[in-house]
Amino acid sequence: MFSNICEFKEAFLKRLEMTYGKTFPESTLNDQYSTLGHMIREYISTNWIQTNENYRLNNEKQVYYLSIEFLIGRLLRQNLINLGIDKIVQEGLEDLGIKLEDLEEIEADAGLGNGGLGRLAACFLDSLASMDLPGHGCGIRYKHGLFEQKIVKGFQMELPEQWLRHGHVWEVRKPDLAVDVSFWGKVESYEEEGRLKYRHMGGETVIAVPYDLPVVGYETSTVNTLRLWSAEPSSYKAGQDTMRHKRDTEAITEFLYPDDTHDEGKTLRLKQQYFLVSASIRSILRSYLERHGDIHRFHEHIAIHINDTHPVLAIPEFMRILVDELNLNWEDAWGITTNTFAYTNHTTLSEALEKWPVRIFQPLLPRIFMIVEEINERFCKSLWEKYTGDWQKIEQMAIVSHGEIKMAHLAIAGSYSVNGVARIHTEILKTREMNLFYQFYPEKFNSKTNGITHRRWLLKANQSLANLITATIGNRWIKEPHILSSLLSYKNDSALLTQLELIKKQNKERLADIIFQQNGITVDPNSLFDVQVKRLHAYKRQLLNILHILSLYNRIKHDDHFDMQPRTFIFGAKASPGYFYAKKIIKLIHSVGQLVNNDKVVSQKMKVVFLENYRVSLAEDIIPAADLSEQISTASKEASGTGNMKFMMNGAITLGTLDGANIEILEQVGKENIFIFGLSADEVMKYYREGGYYSMEYYHHDQRIKEVVDQLIDGTLPDSGDHFEPIYDSLLAENDQYFVLRDFSSYVSIQKQAGDAFSDKSSWLQMSLQNIAQSGYFSSDRTIREYSDEIWKIRQSILQK
Template identity: 70%
Template sequence: MFSSVPEFKAAFVSKLEMAYGTTFEESTRREQFQTLGTMIREQVSTNWIKTNEMYRISGKKQVYYLSIEFLLGRLLRHNLINLGIEQIVSKGLGELGIELDKLEEFEADAGLGNGGLGRLAACFLDSLASLNLPGHGCGIRYKHGLFEQAIVDGYQVELPEQWLKHGHVWEVRKGDEAEEILFWGHVESSIENGRLVFRHVNPEIVTAVPYDMPVVGYHTKTVNTLRLWNAEPSKFTAHSDILKYKKDTEAICEFLYPDDTHDEGKILRLKQQYLLVSASLRAIIKSFKKKKRSIFELHEHTSIHINDTHPALAVPELMRILMDDEGLGWDEAWHLTVNTLSYTNHTTLSEALERWPERIFRPLLPRIYMIVEEINERFCRQLWDRHPGSWELIESMAILAHGEVRMAPLAIIGSHSINGVARLHTEILKEREMNNFYRVFPDRFNNKTNGITHRRWLMKANPKLAGLITDSIGPGWIKDTLQLEELLQFKESGAFLEEIGSIKQANKERLASRILEKTGIAVDPASIFDIQVKRLHAYKRQLLNVLHIMYLYNRIKEYPNYDMHPRTFIFGAKASPGYYFAKKVIKLINSVALKVNNDPVVNGRIKVVFLENYRVSLGEEIFPAADVSEQISTASKEASGTGNMKFMMNGALTVGTLDGANVEITELVGRENIFLFGLSAEEVLEFQRNGGYHAQEYYHYDRRIRTVVDQLINGFFPDTGNEFSEIYDSLLSYNDQYFVFRDFSSYAEIQEQVGKSYLDRAGWLKKSLVNIAKSGYFSSDRTIEEYAKDIWHTEPVIIK
């Protein structure tokens, strides 16, 4: 590794000129970025090789984290920080006339994820490597990601993400480690040597080619691997229509979450999920067998984790490999499968628990369907023995029912551990959503509250705040984030609080410049930056936020002298392409912005901004600049949330319901340092069990609600016609499923309290400091240590 600035400069210039056959002076910024990225990757290769070799000889348990998403963000500066050479490289580039910040912008955000699920997976990989734990990621190399979002006339427009347009400097193609994946065809059985064997006949074969990326730990020699699979045509397939076969094959890894409202999309999603699972498990078993261990020891040396239901096919696929390829009997294979696999549930929403039509699943994956059918039959028989005659119970827990294959029951039945991602979430799973399974497998359920990597979300995103913390309490917090609590000694230090305030103000000014550059909207950095950035979904209630903004606008119009501290409401969110309600909410936010931002009566007291194409690199600018963090999901619906943790770690104060990890945030910071409102989870669940909520009553008796809801359809927004009738109907005709009306008054009151609290600068900064100091618990290092100890039973391996 580079030990000095002159050494780095010489190596950089030499590498660039050799690679591109040009002088340094004539090189482009992109060539300079590619050169630097290649140098870093090559520098870590020695430790990458050593890590894999050390894992091979150590005998410690290997962890493989299967996830349909890995939302990595840019890796250039992150890797420099973890390698401990950021200052050397930054100074060296500066002496060559290059700004590292400008160079970093040539790296595209990897299009491998969408929201919190994928970002959590990325944080976990960082923590695994930084804690010297032998853990790797397995995902898919999407050519065009989810989509690149543009806002045109207030509407979301989806464009292909071109993140691979210039290649990806961090990946290494491993063509010799490709796996052949089988779809369609049929299964034949026969008796050979007294044993029943199965053959997959006339399949369509797809080649899964791995692309490996190094995952660099912080100030350690550990370099783990993220393996991404790409679907390519197989030379072993004879196809009557080779062009169609090539097109269908390449479509598998074209986009994340293809629209599955039609059969074609459902087939594509199932192909994605099986390709990820089958290729990963085949490679894992091959790696295991190279160590000359008995296959019966698989669960003692290997842990395979299913992140949400997307990789649930790992259950039948591992069974298939153990029985068909390794020759094990059912009971032996089942014992190994259950004790090797573990599963994280990420939702309480029944519609988010995947189900696939049997009429599609069965012909696409014929051997896998046979195994799923057998797992289901055996499990239902066990249930019948325990609860004879309980048809409804068995039906509710079956993997196969009503012509569907249910992935959550498959993952639960086939795993030795099922965990929720916040204490409240886990309790809801155990006591309500998955209570039947909890009663059958009480020892399998456990909680692992989510976390975030402070190395990206504080050290990288907010270096001035990270520097102030280190100067004040020393660098120990970087390895042990609970040491952030030492900041509480400065609660009464006016000078320290002002330093925090100055850093926040500088971050707000930076974001204001970005907003002006991207949207043309000038916002006041002295205003309250009130921010809601996350995936757009009805339960996350961006709608509650925007209806409240409409109420504030109406209040100012009615009382032009209404006194309120200026507030800038900032949104960022992508709506799934087929989720039309969510797309209507985006249009509404932008319509409100157009109305509010151009009304002279409002005079800057409210500004509304929708930042398009929300992603990790944009989040790194947003979180440090936030004063207020909007975490306003309907209680009981958000499993955990991780945006709440990122805002908290950067000193924003939470406006939120007692939902997900907000509950644990409240316990840590105290109710005086968070702004809570709305129904509790138990109250929401009670309404859902027994009814009693009538949206029409709130509409008729609360003039504020009636006014803003009528404005959706009465021409208040010019040239929108019936644009928002779907939103109007969701609130009134369909009885406001997410209790927006019920929580509206409480939300308006707490927002008024926020405005008053902000005027007490010292008090606000003290609350901000408490949030930063208590955020250490939400480090993904703590979460991963719990996974390693309680679920995976693996230990660190020190690379020497």
């Protein structure tokens, strides 16, 4: 495309003028961003086409990763870095008086996800392409994403995400590859050539149109594909209410996670999930049959991975097509299916394991329901053969029971691999949540600890630190992240530690500017930046954090001898629109922040900041600036976490419970380089199993706890009214389900320890370097290598030039 700055500038100016019919001085930032984006996408296209052709010619086994979320963030800078042309483009733009950072700000974060589930999927795609592995993503092109969060007087308000307002330069619409997806209607049986067959009659058909995004590998020619499906209305039918059909169709891909507190929302969620899998499976099968023809060898060429339970309907949909359309008998179809699908479980929360009421499922997906029933009947028969007479066990394991379809059970029965996402998570699945299935299918269960792409979360998000690492140990770490461990030999290098301190200070100053611009709050970059940014959920215990802050406020106000390391407490989180308890916690954070920030004495020691609309691009500003990483979920509840890895990689020290991947971070860095507190997973599970925890005892016997809990309802907090009574009741009347009060004292102690450690700069910097050095293990490259070798059985396929 271009090999030097002059070639780039000439091509850029020519393209801009041809596209917009105006001279460069007349162009806007939007014009410039769009021009650059389309130039880069076209530059990618040759390799994109050749990658797919390479897979076809070499008959490579490919994996398709089905996920309801892909939190890809902004792509401009990442694509430039991966293509190796970021410096040419940046310098060329500077010669024209354009800052690349300004063009980055024009790009909206793609509204395709919410939290760790979607970001994990995005990291996996980056690693697949960068490691030259044949793997693609299948998701939904949400028109308005989850929602744009606005904070009004401390309350979360939800607005539609307008990320597609100006289009999306990276996508290619492919209407010629559209497929039909059907809902409702009825199923008729008929006999053909002595065989009972079924056809889906009537109902509603929508068109699934694919939009393909290139997934560019780092310094390689491989370009894989993220295919996103958009719902469009089918052609007009006589007697049809055209406008209603259009509205109902477009609603399928309008928002991520429709509110499912009512039947209408449940139906829409189920529609979304079936839409995703039906379109994806049809597309995968069509491509396979064009290339290979023999459906019986499908699993030798294709692996399909289900990211959590949302895409589990892929299993019965695949069976439907094999049996109804390709005329396979049930046994052959089931054999192919159970050798094709692999499933990742992402939760230990039993309430988060999806279950669909039959009364909603059956009328919406009549043929799929019949297939699920057949799978269930045959599965229960196999259970009966092993556990003859044990009706209770069979009932517990059944896929369909008590008027509900249990999606995790369907996923396990229909997959050849079931993995957890951290070692402790997998053990909990095996010993508790999925113990009966582990006893029945021990060979299916395995553990794959999550990872993050260091090319996004270090090379892109923290370029100064990345440059320092490269100057110190060379650049092999970008392709081989385990080489970061070489930094350990520089632990006592004072010059390196000084540079590390300077980089952190610059990152904190940049974040302080963002905080002032967005919140009007002045924070001290020399203070300890204590950060908790993640999805807001009771088990993640943002409540524990804010109650501790309120306790510190009380100490400063009432104890003249109390002193503390100055801190800036930073929060970022979205609460699900229907999750009213979580929204109360957001309001509580703001009320405590108002109390703290407006007090002349207390605000000298600490500030509380809530950054609204937490998203990938904001995370890239926050994480490099963090000193302390809050990973304080109730032990046994966080499957893995990936935020903990991102903070660690950027030199923040983890303060957390022995939960999820925190345990493996502890093993990597050693107990002297992490702050651990609170109940263990075994202790938590013992309480759940045997009882014995009474939150009232902690309330009555710890004056600090009593004071902060009472302050929720006694008028201490500004603009509180009766907003926090549900939180007060959850802690006392409902016996504190997530052990906030039980862990409070331990949390206060470890927070003091962290503050004291921060005051010893040299020791803190050594801890920081230790975390960076040991973070290579948590690269998604390692995770994907394990998936590809042990689950998918795919191999590297390098595109030869």
